[in-house]
Amino acid sequence: MNNGRFSIALHILTLLDKANGELLSSEYLAGSININPAMVRKELINLRINGFVQSKEGKNGGSSLAISANEITLGAIYQSVKQISLLGSQKNTPNPKCPVGKNINEHLNDLYNDTELILIKQLNKQSLADFSSKFS
Amino acid sequence: MNNGRFSIALHILTLLDKANGELLSSEYLAGSININPAMVRKELINLRINGFVQSKEGKNGGSSLAISANEITLGAIYQSVKQISLLGSQKNTPNPKCPVGKNINEHLNDLYNDTELILIKQLNKQSLADFSSKFS
DNA sequence: TCATTCTGTAATTATTTTTATTACAGTACA
DNA sequence: TGTACTGTAATAAAAATAATTACAGAATGA
Numbered sequence: 551m552n553n554g555r556f557s558i559a560l561h562i563l564t565l566l567d568k569a570n571g572e573l574l575s576s577e578y579l580a581g582s583i584n585i586n587p588a589m590v591r592k593e594l595i596n597l598r599i600n601g602f603v604q605s606k607e608g609k610n611g612g613s614s615l616a617i618s619a620n621e622i623t624l625g626a627i628y629q630s631v632k633q634i635s636l637l638g639s640q641k642n643t644p645n646p647k648c649p650v651g652k653n654i655n656e657h658l659n660d661l662y663n664d665t666e667l668i669l670i671k672q673l674n675k676q677s678l679a680d681f682s683s684k685f686s
Numbered sequence: 687m688n689n690g691r692f693s694i695a696l697h698i699l700t701l702l703d704k705a706n707g708e709l710l711s712s713e714y715l716a717g718s719i720n721i722n723p724a725m726v727r728k729e730l731i732n733l734r735i736n737g738f739v740q741s742k743e744g745k746n747g748g749s750s751l752a753i754s755a756n757e758i759t760l761g762a763i764y765q766s767v768k769q770i771s772l773l774g775s776q777k778n779t780p781n782p783k784c785p786v787g788k789n790i791n792e793h794l795n796d797l798y799n800d801t802e803l804i805l806i807k808q809l810n811k812q813s814l815a816d817f818s819s820k821f822s
Numbered sequence: 823t824c825a826t827t828c829t830g831t832a833a834t835t836a837t838t839t840t841t842a843t844t845a846c847a848g849t850a851c852a
Numbered sequence: 853t854g855t856a857c858t859g860t861a862a863t864a865a866a867a868a869t870a871a872t873t874a875c876a877g878a879a880t881g882a
Binding site: 711712713723724727728730731741742743744745746747748749 | 855856857858859860
């Protein structure tokens, strides 16, 4: 991963888990994370798409977990926020006339994919519930 | 990892391995990678510090591997180029008044460190020689 | 019904990070 | 002593991230 989105997503989810079903507003969440509520709402879109949270509009609205914290692994969170590949951005345009340059992207991709699989497997060892339980 | 430096470093090292001891200039390396020679020279500084390459100044100068490609693991290359933590930048400044915010950085750091160890272990399974042998 | 308090979302701007460029001093060779 | 390199700094450009602002629309409840 290469963005603060994982941290933010995990922070949101941990707070929601701690809230035990009570709806938390994006402003409240933003207060704990110390970022802008609009950023929280943006990340909530993604968490909703991935089925982790549900939100209620309007007065007294807010968000809560949509499924049990036991069912949400850190690997799944990671996958929900990652967009570009793990070890480097793939905008390299090496020289196709060079035997190495011509093929390196293919080999780098293989390497990144293999490595990322291991990473996700490792993250999957821990659920949101496990992570959340570390907090008092 | 979250920068193109890994790709560049590995590309450089692969080219040097293929060159079989012959000195390659930063301009030649840059030509294969399709980046600026100054960028290559910058990355070479790091590779030198880490003992992977050696460079010779002056006319007919250039760089070559300083140790055998068998002794350079991809994990070691990864470690040489990484600067910030794996899963997210650590500039978060959560709200210390919140029980979750107060402690999340500590727990995130633990998680990142554990995960990164696994990642490096995985990358260490492959040496530069292994990687380089994939190219004709 | 209507003021209030939320979310949803788009548009814009600011900041930070990364990458690229330029330039030139110093070194080694022939 | 000219040429072809590296070393390195300074600067600029580009890209990625994050923050801000704004406002329409939804739900509540007085």
